[in-house]
Amino acid sequence: MAEEALGRTPLYEEHEKAGARLVPFAGWEMPVQYEGVKAEHEAVRNHAGLFDVSHMGEVVFRGPDAEKAVQRLVTRDVGRLETGQAGYAAVCYESGGTVDDVLVYKNPDDFLVVVNAANREKDVAHFQEHTDGLDVEIADESDDWALLALQGPKAEGILQGFTGTDLSGLKYYRYVVGEVDGLYAVISRTGYTGEDGFELYVRPDGAAPLWRLLVEAGAAPVGLGARDTLRLEAGMCLYGNELDPETTPLEAGIAFAVHLDKEERFLGQEALRREREEGLRKKLVGFKVEGRGIARHEHPVAVDGETVGTVTSGTQSPTLGEAIGLALVLPEVEDSFDVVIRDRPVKARTAQLPFYKRQKK
Amino acid sequence: MAVPQDLQYTKSHEWVRVESGVATVGITEHAQDELGDVVFVELPEQGATLAAGDSFGAVESVKAVSDLYAPVGGEVVEVNGALEDSPEKINEDPYGEGWILKLRISDEADLLSAADYERLLEGES
Numbered sequence: 001m002a003e004e005a006l007g008r009t010p011l012y013e014e015h016e017k018a019g020a021r022l023v024p025f026a027g028w029e030m031p032v033q034y035e036g037v038k039a040e041h042e043a044v045r046n047h048a049g050l051f052d053v054s055h056m057g058e059v060v061f062r063g064p065d066a067e068k069a070v071q072r073l074v075t076r077d078v079g080r081l082e083t084g085q086a087g088y089a090a091v092c093y094e095s096g097g098t099v100d101d102v103l104v105y106k107n108p109d110d111f112l113v114v115v116n117a118a119n120r121e122k123d124v125a126h127f128q129e130h131t132d133g134l135d136v137e138i139a140d141e142s143d144d145w146a147l148l149a150l151q152g153p154k155a156e157g158i159l160q161g162f163t164g165t166d167l168s169g170l171k172y173y174r175y176v177v178g179e180v181d182g183l184y185a186v187i188s189r190t191g192y193t194g195e196d197g198f199e200l201y202v203r204p205d206g207a208a209p210l211w212r213l214l215v216e217a218g219a220a221p222v223g224l225g226a227r228d229t230l231r232l233e234a235g236m237c238l239y240g241n242e243l244d245p246e247t248t249p250l251e252a253g254i255a256f257a258v259h260l261d262k263e264e265r266f267l268g269q270e271a272l273r274r275e276r277e278e279g280l281r282k283k284l285v286g287f288k289v290e291g292r293g294i295a296r297h298e299h300p301v302a303v304d305g306e307t308v309g310t311v312t313s314g315t316q317s318p319t320l321g322e323a324i325g326l327a328l329v330l331p332e333v334e335d336s337f338d339v340v341i342r343d344r345p346v347k348a349r350t351a352q353l354p355f356y357k358r359q360k361k
Numbered sequence: 362m363a364v365p366q367d368l369q370y371t372k373s374h375e376w377v378r379v380e381s382g383v384a385t386v387g388i389t390e391h392a393q394d395e396l397g398d399v400v401f402v403e404l405p406e407q408g409a410t411l412a413a414g415d416s417f418g419a420v421e422s423v424k425a426v427s428d429l430y431a432p433v434g435g436e437v438v439e440v441n442g443a444l445e446d447s448p449e450k451i452n453e454d455p456y457g458e459g460w461i462l463k464l465r466i467s468d469e470a471d472l473l474s475a476a477d478y479e480r481l482l483e484g485e486s
Binding site for chain 1: 397398400401403419421422423424426445
């Protein structure tokens with residue numbers, strides 16, 4: 001594959017100044033850590049952390065058939081979303097395998113679909129291919145947006161200092177268009193950490209001033225390393241790990257985002273209905289390692305020496321101090337199995353998801 | 362990053378201190394910094410025999426795994442059991458309390474001097 005220049009977000013210089021370790025990620029040069037993964041993880045759990053997730057893709061569906069198009073493409077019934085509401089959904093192939101997992105925002109006149117950076121081009125092509133005959137414009141407007149995530153128990157307090165929007169009235173998975181310190185911003189109460197918090201969609205030239213403002217107000221810069229440990233503790237899927245073209249959203253445990261009975265036919269619906277009737281071919285389980293070791297992505301799962309699945313994600317949980325993971329295993333696998341860490345079987349036991357649940361106020 | 366002058370090094374960023382036929386082995390300041398917060402160390406059994414270049418264990422941070430290689434051949438006479446409960450010693454004191462194992466040397470190998478290792482680091486950065 002030809003080497004292409006890595007993308008840089010509008011916050012690249014802020015990351016460099018903060019001493020971030022920058023790594024290639026999904027075609028972008030992204031901060032993996034600043035101070036250290038553990039410290040950043042703890043900042044989000046106990047205080048507030050700030051993430052640059054500007055690499056994510058923003059795709060807008062406009063026109064008379066915009067809703068019809070989104071309905072056809074995603075597993076959630078977006079007809080049930082109210083204006084100002086966001087919903088998590090999967091995009092499937094006809095086979096039921098997963099193209100991507102996305103957030104769908106219902107705007108007054110259009111839909112915004114936020115996609116994973118690594119899937120952006122693939123998704124847009126898939127969207128175009130499967131909306132034949134519909135009067136819809138599908139526009140990749142990723143370059144018009146920067147995206148900052150402010151997450152943690154102190155997120156609301158910090159952000160409220162800079163916006164006239166009453167954040168206490170903004171519910172989970174709701175958003176408003178407003179201003180933060182005079183900068184145009186879509187303020188969305190969403191995130192990928194298991195904490196309360198916000199995702200702020202701003203214009204690229206607003207990203208650096210907003211970043212500096214929030215850091216000065218006490219938010220700790222957090223890199224992709226802690227983003228991964230935080231989402232894993234929260235039991236959330238990562239595309240490429242838990243979800244891929246060979247795995248359906250039902251298998252990956254996100255059936256809550258799949259409305260099999262929605263009236264509009266969606267891509268993959270038949271396959272998913274069939275799988276629901278006939279039974280899952282594999283299932284996602286959370287587990288804790290009981291022996292010594294840390295299970296990692298692609299380590300085998302075995303019972304009595306027989307491979308029965310694969311670890312999709314694994315890490316040492318900074319909050320629990322234990323090795324945790326997610327695995328896709330055969331449906332008949334019970335609550336005790338081995339994870340094979342560097343050819344060594346180590347005992348593991350299933351655990352209820354999420355591994356970490358924040359205390360509600 | 363200061364490279365202690367009294368130690369020898371490998372290209373895979375282990376350090377070696379040789380005293381009366383016994384090599385104490387750890388990973389360098391640079392290696393621990395690259396890894397980040399160390400959360401797990403996989404150690405070999407005491408009594409195991411290693412050839413120079415053998416993989417004998419691993420150091421894991423939250424985000425990465427780094428295999429460990431024997432800088433010289435020999436028998437494992439001691440492992441640093443304290444790392445099982447306090448792997449962060451590798452970050453805090455890589456040349457001291459963060460040592461990993463001791464080998465009774467039976468097979469010498471070509472090691473880098475401190476000056477060679479400094480040049481290696483300069484080439485990487």
